[in-house]
Amino acid sequence: MIKAAEKIGRPVVLQKYGGTSVATAEHIRRVAQRVVARKREGNAVVVVVSAMGKTTDQLVSLSREINQRPPWREMDMLLHAGEIISASLLAMAIEKEGEPAISFTGAQAGMITDASHTRARIQRVQADRIVEDLGRGRIVVITGFQGITADHEVTTLGRGGSDTSAVAFAAGIGANECEILTDVDGVYTADPRVVENPRKLGWCSYDEMLEMASLGARVLHSRSVEIARRFDVPLLVASSFHEAAGTWICSKERGEKEFSDMETVSVRGVAHNSNVAKISLVDVPDHPGVAAGIFTTLSRYNVQILLIVQAEHRGGANDISFLVSAETLVHVEPHLHDLAKEIGASRVVIDDQVGTVSIVGDGIQSDPSIAARMFSSLAKEGINIDLISSSNLMLACAVPKKRLEDAVRAIHREFLE
Ligand code: ASP
Ligand code: MG
Numbered sequence: 001m002i003k004a005a006e007k008i009g010r011p012v013v014l015q016k017y018g019g020t021s022v023a024t025a026e027h028i029r030r031v032a033q034r035v036v037a038r039k040r041e042g043n044a045v046v047v048v049v050s051a052m053g054k055t056t057d058q059l060v061s062l063s064r065e066i067n068q069r070p071p072w073r074e075m076d077m078l079l080h081a082g083e084i085i086s087a088s089l090l091a092m093a094i095e096k097e098g099e100p101a102i103s104f105t106g107a108q109a110g111m112i113t114d115a116s117h118t119r120a121r122i123q124r125v126q127a128d129r130i131v132e133d134l135g136r137g138r139i140v141v142i143t144g145f146q147g148i149t150a151d152h153e154v155t156t157l158g159r160g161g162s163d164t165s166a167v168a169f170a171a172g173i174g175a176n177e178c179e180i181l182t183d184v185d186g187v188y189t190a191d192p193r194v195v196e197n198p199r200k201l202g203w204c205s206y207d208e209m210l211e212m213a214s215l216g217a218r219v220l221h222s223r224s225v226e227i228a229r230r231f232d233v234p235l236l237v238a239s240s241f242h243e244a245a246g247t248w249i250c251s252k253e254r255g256e257k258e259f260s261d262m263e264t265v266s267v268r269g270v271a272h273n274s275n276v277a278k279i280s281l282v283d284v285p286d287h288p289g290v291a292a293g294i295f296t297t298l299s300r301y302n303v304q305i306l307l308i309v310q311a312e313h314r315g316g317a318n319d320i321s322f323l324v325s326a327e328t329l330v331h332v333e334p335h336l337h338d339l340a341k342e343i344g345a346s347r348v349v350i351d352d353q354v355g356t357v358s359i360v361g362d363g364i365q366s367d368p369s370i371a372a373r374m375f376s377s378l379a380k381e382g383i384n385i386d387l388i389s390s391s392n393l394m395l396a397c398a399v400p401k402k403r404l405e406d407a408v409r410a411i412h413r414e415f416l417e
Pocket of ligand 2: 050051
């Protein structure tokens with residue numbers, strides 16, 4: 001990893017702007033002004049951009065008009081073009097504001113990935129060229145969401161992948177911070193579309209953010225937070241439209257040191273996910289290897305399991321329930337009856353009328369009153385809990401989908417209002 005700041009003698013800031021922030025020429029001009037202002041404060045600035053507005057969606061639908069099953073490689077050739085447009089326009093806009101700028105594709109900027117087209121994994125970032133241009137006083141603008149393989153094939157990282165690009169470049173050059181500037185102005189204690197007065201968090205830890213993301217909060221691409229945690233790159237999620245303070249995502253140690261007086265709660269936020277389905281295998285024989293069989297089969301179909309619950313056995317049999325995301329249900333469903341037969345379960349029950357509501361926070365397990373309060377707040381609303389699962393960072397309940405938003409509000413009121 002290059003410590004760019006040391007080479008250049010100035011702090012290095014990486015800013016990422018999402019699609020809505022660069023949706024029109026006017027938006028791009030405003031972003032350019034903001035980038036230039038950051039540089040004039042004395043920083044070296046690298047910018048990672050998404051494609052303008054809905055460009056990527058439009059390119060996807062265009063491809064479908066031509067070929068329902070386009071080759072993955074050609075999808076990458078097509079989709080990576082969106083970010084090239086926004087990056088070059090932004091570089092021009094920055095020049096117009098009076099600062100030198102240069103735009104790079106992911107390939108030119110040294111983003112090396114594996115060859116899995118449309119969902120490539122990052123292998124490394126070769127950031128020499130970025131650092132060289134920063135050293136010359138330029139603002140470097142890089143296309144998000146894309147890279148290149150060792151064989152010079154263009155790849156993309158999967159939808160929403162620009163966050164991940166941004167954090168990888170920040171880690172690769174050793175940037176002092178990575179600002180994710182977007183259409184929301186931070187991470188909230190609950191989804192503002194569901195809860196009336198959620199609070200914006202001053203900070204949360206990488207682990208809490210990952211947990212919230214996996215439990216349904218849609219703020220950042222999870223892979224970006226994983227990279228940030230691994231290389232300890234503090235992330236700021238803030239608005240690209242105004243200057244209000246955002247939310248820092250950083251290590252627990254740093255967060256507690258720098259923000260300790262601001263928050264002392266053990267429940268950081270409430271997450272929910274209505275996009276799930278519950279699968280129960282009923283009366284599964286209770287002997288070693290059965291769970292292994294089930295989940296080996298599911299992993300073969302590449303099904304991501306969100307939560308698994310096995311209850312206490314009675315009469316030599318267990319019920320095993322698990323949640324999958326609703327979209328994957330169509331892939332698993334055809335195999336479930338065979339699976340049940342294979343392991344000797346008496347039947348399979350599929351329920352897509354459930355959702356999960358979860359609390360996330362670092363202190364959840366250490367305070368036994370928290371579970372009691374969560375369940376009581378649901379009981380008071382007459383909401384039945386279907387499944388419960390917990391870890392040291394979260395406590396999740398499956399509840400009927402039609403009561404999910406009431407559940408979020410009740411729990412938020414209990415812990416965060
Ligand atoms: N343009 C890509 C997408 O819409 C990547 C991104 O925006 O992060 O998925
Ligand atoms: Mg996008």
